[in-house]
Amino acid sequence: MAVAVRLDSVTKRFGDLTVVSRISVTIEPGELFFLLGPSGCGKTTLLRCIAGFYIPEEGSIHIGDRDVTRLSPDARDTGMVFQSYALWPHMTVAQNVAFGLELRKVPKAEMDQRVAEALVMVKMTERAQYKPNQLSGGQQQRVALARALVVRPQCLLLDEPLSNLDAKLRLDMRTEIRRICKQAGLTAIYVTHDQKEALSIADRMAILDKGIIQQCGSPEEVYRRPNSKFVANFIGEANFVEGKILSVEGDRAVIETAIGRITSTALPTELVRAGEQVAVSLRPEVIHVAEEPPTDANVFNGQIHGTHLSRRSCAASDQPRYKRRRHHGAKGV
């Protein structure tokens, strides 16, 4: 049964250093929520606050209806998957998975069954009697996931669970994680610095930098309508063009830039005024090379350096026109 996780003005300091600063966010029941940001942004610290390994100096954390802010980790009923997996080397795979159930005094028969089910879910049944050091990285990762899931936690916490895997395995595992979370109907909080992971499987995500949530929203929102140059730059590929806002009307803003006048509907118009300096982010996939000058907005000239385009497009000396169909504004320079 999924519950919401609510963070209210959570602040965590280490000495004079504020690592997490007044973070408020509610993770909805059954949601796969990502905390995304560069290293040192405070995302793991925030996750460890939720798990109870750190006690925040200010603010509160609710899991469901319970205020868990000052509860010790063992009383919180979260299931955590550690970056290093933290599988106990002196126990077998089955013993690792059964540990949480033992503590919950689950009867032996039920315990065996739940362990078996969990191992089936992560496809590790055959390795039940192996020790962790006999497993590959991907297998260890799946055991760690099974160990966290088998206790049916109120919420699943994943701390960079895929960062120690190779690229191919990462792709497989991230869809696998989403499948398992959705199948179990779990509220899950997933920490990563890999924006591709977040964009591909998140329901919603929060972009952290310097201990502050820069933007929170669905992958689509964050990608299409970044609210700062940092977010635009951190999520996906972006080209920045500096410019000055000429006018704002409704959700439309016209920006004068070095490459021409750009009309944007993606600018957070409630935040900007005419005359302000902004950086316009151009996603590479929205730039199209047109044969004929298009009639609608956002046309600008460009020079193609042949080596950067396919041979089919044009010769190096050509001066075709570029058209931007969609673009995203970003406030600030």
Added chain:
Amino acid sequence: MNRALSKTIFLTTSLVFVFLFLAPLGIVIKGGFWVNGEFTFRYLIGVFQNPIYSEGLLNSLMLAVGTTTLVTIIAIPLAWLTNKYEFPGKKWISGLILVPMILPPFVGAIGFQQILGPYGGLNALLGLGPVDWLGKLQYWGVITLQALALYPIMYLNASAALANIDPAMEEAAANLGCKGFAKFRRITLPLMMPGLFAGGTIVFIWSFTELGTPLIMNYTKCAAVQVFDALKEIGTNPFPYALVFVMLASSAILYSIGKFVFGNKSYAMQSKAATVSTSSAVGGWRGILVLLPFVLVILVAVTPHLGVIATSLAKPGSWYQSVLPAQLTLNNYAEALGNEITISSIRNSLVYSTLAVAFNAIMGISIAFVVVRSDIRGRGLLDGLSMLPLAVPGLVMAFGYLAISATVSNMDWVKNSSFWQTLLDVRTNPTLFLVIAYSVRRLPYMVRSAVAGLQQTSVTLEEAAANLGAGFLTTLRRITVPLITANLIAGGLLAFAFSMLEVSDGLMLAQRSDFYPITKTIYELFQLIGLGQYIASALGVWAMAFLGVTIISASLILGKKLGAIFRA
């Protein structure tokens, strides 16, 4: 870890440790300076003015300097060879080279005398008349015996220091044209210095205050023996206190110099070594050439103890003007095991050592937990404090405990209660003080092993348990302790082994024969005219065999980490 809990553990362990460790030192200082209610330097100055005491101190200093020098000369080349070459039999040799450590030098002294005595094996071998080697070269006899027992400590430190040096350091020197001994002197040796000094400090303090060896070798003009002889006056004479204080202060100063100069840190290597190993394989006659020094050192080092074994097997009186005993017998062993004080001493030693290790295990795990897993201010201080017993001579501690016991047993509430008398008066029953003395002195081994274990064990393994609902004690029992068992066993075995062959505490604190530990029994038996040395040797062989098994188990469990324990 829960903050309140770690604070409680921190405070409890600190208090217990400070009380048990500092109380005896305090009473030594008090006894030497506060006399009849007033503070005076008279006795401290008196120690230096008294020709007997100052000669004793000077001799002790010379013993320490001599032993440390010898140890360094033996250990560095061996460590360098181990680091440099892969030679046939290396695995065995690197284990065997540590064996002398488990042979208490004062037991070896008995065998040494049999071999080097006027009517002993050496003179018979060389066909000389009754030359009294040890009478003439008593000093050399003592430092040789001590060096042969203590060089493994230096060897372990030096090897660890060498292994820690990034091979690229030497390669860079070679690349710039520096080679051979110049490279060793300019690059390798300076990088080894912190490790060498750490090992050297332990050896120096150990030999400066060693009691057993000079006592058996009858080298009475040294401070340790003088303190031992003055024990009868512990209630009345401030001079022994002042003398013990001088030994304490010298050790403390030396230890501090080491800490300040080297900061107890080896030079941090800037990067993980890119090259795994620089040791090169040597075989054939060159391999044998490398092997030779090891074999020689081991042979010489075990000679005293071979002498002990031979003595234990000799029919009393049959090792006289002959290379080896003329007639062999197992009678001495039967005699030893038939002797009441022998049997009870084995039992006593086992009881004292077991209790001491149990106490140490609890203290060691607690301290290590606070040091590694908490963020309490002052945990570094606790870590440092718990290492200090290595710097304080056992003789000083034993003297302090004896003084405490002498003081409290004069108080009426102790005198009038048989319970308190049994507990606190060493003349009635020394168990409590012996166990405390044994454990405090061995605490560093336990703390180091537990700290090493915890540091190698990722904290996330404990967090994962907490995350799944395990409380502090459950996590400790199910996860932490099983993961560091190897370290705990190794530390415990070492603490146990060293408690079993503890000399100063036993000689000074155990005053009734039914409470003697093995070492004191060996000493007392040795004093017996006639049969004494044979029975003493038999008991000594028993103890050596027992300790051998213990240490070998420890090194098998701990593997290469054994060396880390002896780094002060």
